[in-house]
Amino acid sequence: MRLPYYPGCTLYTKAKPLNETIRSCFNIVGVELDELPHWYCCGTTFTLARDNRMSLIAPLRILTKAQQEGKQVLVPCSICYNTLKRANFIFSEDREALDIINEHLEEKYDGKEEVIHPLEFIRDNQDMIRNKLKKPLSGLKVGCYYGCLLLRPAEEMKFDDPESPSIFEDFVRLLGGEPVEFALKVECCGSYLVVNTPDAAVNASYKVIKNARENGADALVTTCPLCFYNLDALQTKIRQQYPDFKDMPIFYFSQLLALALGVDENGLQLGQNRVSPEIVLKKYGLL
Amino acid sequence: MITKLNIDKEFKRKIAEISNQRISDCYQCGRCTAGCPFAMFMDSPPNQVIRLIQLGMREEVLKAQGPWFCAACLVCQTRCPKGVDIPRVMEAVRVIHLRAKECILDIPQIDYEYMLDLPPLALMSAFSKFSF
Known part of the structure; x- marks a missing residue:
């Protein structure tokens, strides 16, 4: 089984233990993590100003990369997870916002990628873990x-x-x-x-x-x-x-x-x- | 003190536009402030900031320190019985300052050693909330 993976900036710097243990654990349970090619900052923190669409560009570019790799993308960092998931919520609710941003980008996003956290993956695949304990x-x-x-x-x-x-x-x-x-x-x-x-x-x-x-x-x-x-x-x-x-x-x-x-x-x-x-x-x- | 001179109706409309919230829905139950982990650091806690906006008291709102202690933890958003997304209102106040080029976080003033010690996402988040 393969799963697209978005680590985010901090997992390569101050949170290396999080990145490395996630990788080794998923390796043990037989899930191969495909790190997105050329990923960027998720654009943290999610902007709460509703009149600012600029800040949705960073998450949209990541979700576009992710959709080319698979239907779900695994995001372990809570802040990246929140930013990507909230942006994704807007893209699914507000078609106009999605269309406007898509218009300015070479690669288009279809709004269908699912952002999942490792805890959700583990909840849905408990036997995978149980067998390897x-x-x-x-x-x-x-x-x-x-x-x-x-x-x-x-x-x-x-x-x-x-x-x-x-x-x-x-x-x-x-x-x-x-x-x-x-x-x-x-x-x-x-x-x-x-x-x-x-x-x-x-x-x-x-x-x-x-x-x-x-x-x-x-x-x-x-x-x-x-x-x-x-x-x-x-x-x-x-x-x-x-x-x-x-x-x-x-x-x-x-x-x-x-x-x-x-x-x-x-x-x-x-x-x-x-x-x-x-x-x-x-x-x-x-x- | 409220006088006709310091009431700015346009200000309330501007905040409503940026936050996409119906500020008038708030009936001052105070649940946001009761649950806010940082209310003790604020001169005007969340419910007071909302009240000042309702009254159109622009100067008082822009002087308040409350919005700068909001960590956007969204506890108040979860608990508001009227469905007011208070963190969006706090963000609107911050955004009005930042769009007027008033920076709260003086980046060169952050201690260099401290900056190196902090995780990058703390810095990114603080830069996006407190500077432009």
């Missing part, structure tokens, strides 16, 4: 942090319930881990506010991690490279501002998947996680 994550208590962009706006993303989703918990259960419920799993981590008002992101990430800790989580798992940065890299700043704070390791969902599929320690790429997950993983005999 080597090391179930027994005992590991994981808080599934959805963040914002996978879920909202619900009527366009159609990913899961925006207030009480469960697809991520089902994923952790599939790997043999114990998902931990916590209220702030759908709350914002501070997103791009980290660039010019880091205090807002420090405060938001502190609340998320604290809430997960209070509900018994050993670690948090996320899909988004920006959530990962805010939750992981900002912990140094969080500690300075909130003396009661206790560290918590953060994983990309694909790192846990790779672990359960028996990828070796090198392949897990845990070295880039600033809060070391070693103690937690050793506690459950997973490393």
Whole structure:
């Protein structure tokens, strides 16, 4: 089985572990990822100004590339996924917008490509994973942090319930881990506010991690490279501002998947996680 | 203070046009502000910004810091009982500043080491929301 794949900018730079573990996991379960040729930036973030069609050009060019490769395109980064899916929603609802942009481009987009996230692919192909499980994550208590962009706006993303989703918990259960419920799993981590008002992101990430800790989580798992940065890299700043704070390791969902599929320690790429997950993983005999 | 002098009906229409939202639908229940993770950083939280727009108080809206602390997390959009897409309204306020060439994020002023440490999508997102 082959699947077109759009990594996006950050998966080649700061989120290499996400890119590499996704690739090795899909390889193990027998899905070959065809990276789109000559891809560009997805045009993040999705513009909310309805009178701006310029910003739809970048997503449209990617979707055009994708439609030449196959009916679905796999996008692991939450922000790219959100941008492409929302643009795609406009192209399917507003034919006029699509026609106007198509008119200016050499390659035309038909508006029919489906943007899918690896968590959706796994939900629909659970046996593929189950048959290859080597090391179930027994005992590991994981808080599934959805963040914002996978879920909202619900009527366009159609990913899961925006207030009480469960697809991520089902994923952790599939790997043999114990998902931990916590209220702030759908709350914002501070997103791009980290660039010019880091205090807002420090405060938001502190609340998320604290809430997960209070509900018994050993670690948090996320899909988004920006959530990962805010939750992981900002912990140094969080500690300075909130003396009661206790560290918590953060994983990309694909790192846990790779672990359960028996990828070796090198392949897990845990070295880039600033809060070391070693103690937690050793506690459950997973490393 | 509201006087005839500071009411700008054209402003409300402009915001409605950019955001494609019916601002008058808001009946000030405050659910957006209650759920907003960043309301504590805002001088005018989301429901107040909407109210100021309803009243046509252009100057007050353009002075408000609220829209610059909106991370477009869309919690308020999910919870608004009247279906007002508040993040689109916040974006409209930001866009009015940016189209007038008022840049909020001074890119050369970002600490170089910090910039190298940030993931590219954080920078791309901040550039697209806070600069032109």
